[in-house]
Amino acid sequence: MTANGQIKIFTLKIDGKDVSARSDQTVLQVCRENEYFIPTLCHLEGLSNIGACRLCMVEVAGQRKLLPACTTMVSEGMEVTTTNDKLAHYRKMTLELIFSERNHTCSVCVSNNHCELQYLSQKLGINHIRVPYRFPKFAVDASHPYFILDHNRCILCTRCVRVCDEIEGAHVWDVSGRGIQAKVITELNQPWGSADTCTQCGKCVNVCPVGALSEKGRSVAENTKRSGFLPYLTARRKEKI
Amino acid sequence: MPKTITIDPVTRIEGHAKITIYVDDNGTINDAQFHVTQLRGFEKLSEGRPFTEMPSLMARICGICPVSHLMASAKACDNLMAVKVPVTGHNLRKVMNMAQIIQSHALSFFHLSSPDLLLGMDADPAIRNILGVAAKRPELAKDGIRLRQIGQQMIELLGGKRIHPSWVVSGGVNAALTAEHRAAMLKEMPEIKEIVRRALNWYHPVVKHYQEEIAVFANFPTLFMGLVNKNGEVEYYDGTLRFMDSAGNIVSDGIDPSEYDTWIGEKVESYSYLKSVFYKPMGYPGGIYRVGPLARLNIASKCGTPLADEELAGFRSIQKGPVSSSFHYHYARLIEILNCAERVEDILKDDECMNPHVRAIANPNSFDGVGVSEAPRGTLIHHYRIDENGLIKWANLIIATGHNNLAMNRGVLQVARHYLDGLNPKEGMLNRIEAVIRTFDPCLSCSTHAAGQMPMQIEIQAPNGEILKTISR
Numbered sequence: 097m098t099a100n101g102q103i104k105i106f107t108l109k110i111d112g113k114d115v116s117a118r119s120d121q122t123v124l125q126v127c128r129e130n131e132y133f134i135p136t137l138c139h140l141e142g143l144s145n146i147g148a149c150r151l152c153m154v155e156v157a158g159q160r161k162l163l164p165a166c167t168t169m170v171s172e173g174m175e176v177t178t179t180n181d182k183l184a185h186y187r188k189m190t191l192e193l194i195f196s197e198r199n200h201t202c203s204v205c206v207s208n209n210h211c212e213l214q215y216l217s218q219k220l221g222i223n224h225i226r227v228p229y230r231f232p233k234f235a236v237d238a239s240h241p242y243f244i245l246d247h248n249r250c251i252l253c254t255r256c257v258r259v260c261d262e263i264e265g266a267h268v269w270d271v272s273g274r275g276i277q278a279k280v281i282t283e284l285n286q287p288w289g290s291a292d293t294c295t296q297c298g299k300c301v302n303v304c305p306v307g308a309l310s311e312k313g314r315s316v317a318e319n320t321k322r323s324g325f326l327p328y329l330t331a332r333r334k335e336k337i
Numbered sequence: 338m339p340k341t342i343t344i345d346p347v348t349r350i351e352g353h354a355k356i357t358i359y360v361d362d363n364g365t366i367n368d369a370q371f372h373v374t375q376l377r378g379f380e381k382l383s384e385g386r387p388f389t390e391m392p393s394l395m396a397r398i399c400g401i402c403p404v405s406h407l408m409a410s411a412k413a414c415d416n417l418m419a420v421k422v423p424v425t426g427h428n429l430r431k432v433m434n435m436a437q438i439i440q441s442h443a444l445s446f447f448h449l450s451s452p453d454l455l456l457g458m459d460a461d462p463a464i465r466n467i468l469g470v471a472a473k474r475p476e477l478a479k480d481g482i483r484l485r486q487i488g489q490q491m492i493e494l495l496g497g498k499r500i501h502p503s504w505v506v507s508g509g510v511n512a513a514l515t516a517e518h519r520a521a522m523l524k525e526m527p528e529i530k531e532i533v534r535r536a537l538n539w540y541h542p543v544v545k546h547y548q549e550e551i552a553v554f555a556n557f558p559t560l561f562m563g564l565v566n567k568n569g570e571v572e573y574y575d576g577t578l579r580f581m582d583s584a585g586n587i588v589s590d591g592i593d594p595s596e597y598d599t600w601i602g603e604k605v606e607s608y609s610y611l612k613s614v615f616y617k618p619m620g621y622p623g624g625i626y627r628v629g630p631l632a633r634l635n636i637a638s639k640c641g642t643p644l645a646d647e648e649l650a651g652f653r654s655i656q657k658g659p660v661s662s663s664f665h666y667h668y669a670r671l672i673e674i675l676n677c678a679e680r681v682e683d684i685l686k687d688d689e690c691m692n693p694h695v696r697a698i699a700n701p702n703s704f705d706g707v708g709v710s711e712a713p714r715g716t717l718i719h720h721y722r723i724d725e726n727g728l729i730k731w732a733n734l735i736i737a738t739g740h741n742n743l744a745m746n747r748g749v750l751q752v753a754r755h756y757l758d759g760l761n762p763k764e765g766m767l768n769r770i771e772a773v774i775r776t777f778d779p780c781l782s783c784s785t786h787a788a789g790q791m792p793m794q795i796e797i798q799a800p801n802g803e804i805l806k807t808i809s810r
């Protein structure tokens with residue numbers, strides 16, 4: 097967008113091919129529009145982008161560092177590379193690090209077969225985790241009447257934090273601690289069941305890409321998610337339909 | 338010099354074990370111990386997990402009989418929710434449980450034990466296996482493989498996969514039966530019966546040559562325990578617990594599974610990770626009892642289906658009162674396969690099995706839940722306690738092989754005393770020691786809630802602890 101709010105049309109190259117894009121688009125949006133595959137975890141259509149998971153890294157000509165496609169805006173003449181050996185290596189490494197941080201045992205997980213982390217790992221050909229697992233022991237928060245939070249499976253994408261804040265407007269969720277100590281919390285680190293601000297809408301559960309948030313009573317592999325509601329909801333809110 | 342014989346690893350059983358035989362200077366066997374040398378601790382790792390995860394989590398205890406753990410675990414969870422599972426949900430679980438018994442019994446009888454029966458206890462260990470059977474009597478091996486395949490396919494048709502299906506859930510099962518799968522299963526039942534008929538025709542004359550083994554293969558008086566239904570018939574999934582003494586008197590009956598710990602005690606021995614389980618009123622180790630096919634047929638009034646009951650008459654004629662030699666576990670297994678095929682047929686022929694209402698949904702309503710079912714190897718008990726949010730606080734599992742532990746130890750000693758020359762142990766003698774363990778078809782993965790394939794080692798040990806000879810495979 098220009099300073100006076102006008103949207104321009106840019107031409108850029110993705111993997112050597114010319115494509116056109118609106119100036120208010122991210123590299124990720126343009127790549128997806130043109131059917132280039134870029135793995136993402138923290139990004140979700142309808143929520144703000146924070147560039148946390150680093151899976152969507154792409155190469156941009158003239159830049160020494162890799163850039164996250166979800167937070168990088170397009171520019172005129174940009175040359176983007178979405179796939180090469182280096183990117184594949186980094187993406188795999190990123191996924192392996194995510195796996196090593198918590199306890200992602202698919203076979204006994206509520207989200208088995210419905211998990212974005214599992215899907216991407218299969219797609220990117222992860223068959224080993226080359227770093228040692230940390231196996232932290234987090235207590236499961238099952239105090240909420242309808243939902244369960246299992247930190248052991250959380251990948252800290254903060255989709256729950258953003259959907260609750262940006263869409264539901266309740267802002268129940270936050271992240272406490274730093275680095276490896278970080279974890280999502282409800283209110284001021286109170287049991288979820290005692291969080292008065294929670295409207296029990298279940299949006300957080302439906303956007304969670306893994307088995308960290310699930311509906312109570314679900315058995316292994318039964319935690320199907322519905323995150324398709326988000327783009328409609330955001331669009332409708334903008335248009336005040 | 339006195340010595341100890343160790344069999345380590347024990348072969349053709351499920352898991353890892355070793356046997357130690359204590360011998361004195363004259364070659365007299367003083368004692369024998371069956372050690373289970375692996376530990377996993379599922380009871381511990383389930384703490385803090387939501388109870389709804391338990392069936393699938395506990396199924397991971399064993400790759401041979403995940404379904405049995407699914408059943409006991411799901412039943413414990415039903416009790417935590419305090420719900421009544423819809424009849425069709427129950428019946429479909431029963432079908433899967435029986436499919437599991439069929440495939441596991443096939444594995445035990447044909448793959449693991451038929452080599453001893455067909456090729457002889459003294460045959461060369463290199464050929465004394467299912468491949469040796471396939472070479473000498475291909476139709477027997479083929480039947481075994483086919484039977485196992487049918488059982489496994491039934492599990493897959495019901496649960497979507499053969500190993501660790503997540504179809505069995507707290508409150509029932511998570512998908513109704515389809516007409517196509519119903520027909521596919523029903524079609525196989527006649528073949529199961531034919532295979533068992535052929536196996537029985539082969540087994541009856543063969544077993545005549547094993548009178549010496551029958552006499553000493555864990556052939557001693559013990560109690561027997563298992564589930565029976567309200568008519569006192571064999572039961573694999575529901576019902577109440579019954580204890581019978583060695584003279585055939587029913588000593589405790591109608592025990593609600595939730596009261597198991599009034600009757601059943603567990604003791605830890607330093608030589609094994611496998612706990613020894615005993616009948617409390619008779620104390621330890623006097624309360625020795627056996628579970629599994631032999632026990633189930635001994636304690637029940639009948640099988641409750643025509644073909645199995647016909648064969649049960651033959652089983653009863655082996656001796657007056659309960660059949661005491663563990664050698665007859667083999668026979669009992671064949672009868673049970675027949676019984677399961679007939680029962681599955683009954684359930685699937687009834688249109689009620691197509692009822693789409695197969696699951697009860699509820700929050701936890703009780704903090705304590707016990708689930709009991711009959712696994713192929715015997716009674717399986719899962720007992721959970723949860724907090725007010727449904728997270729597991731405590732779990733206790735009693736596995737079929739645990740109930741049989743005391744009897745297996747005594748059986749090893751009995752066989753060793755009869756066959757073994759303590760100063761000069763020979764292969765065929767050692768194989769008989771393994772074979773007596775095999776009659777129980779122990780699953781050590783389950784019993785210590787640990788995984789693996791079971792190799793065996795026999796160790797000969799002097800009273801001073803010196804290992805004089807180790808024979809391993």
Ligand code: SF4
Nearest residue numbers: 250251253254256304
């Ligand atoms: S709970 Fe789920 S949505 Fe929230 S940060 Fe963790 S993985 Fe992301």
Ligand code: FES
Nearest residue numbers: 147149150152166
């Ligand atoms: S999707 Fe771009 S950093 Fe996570």
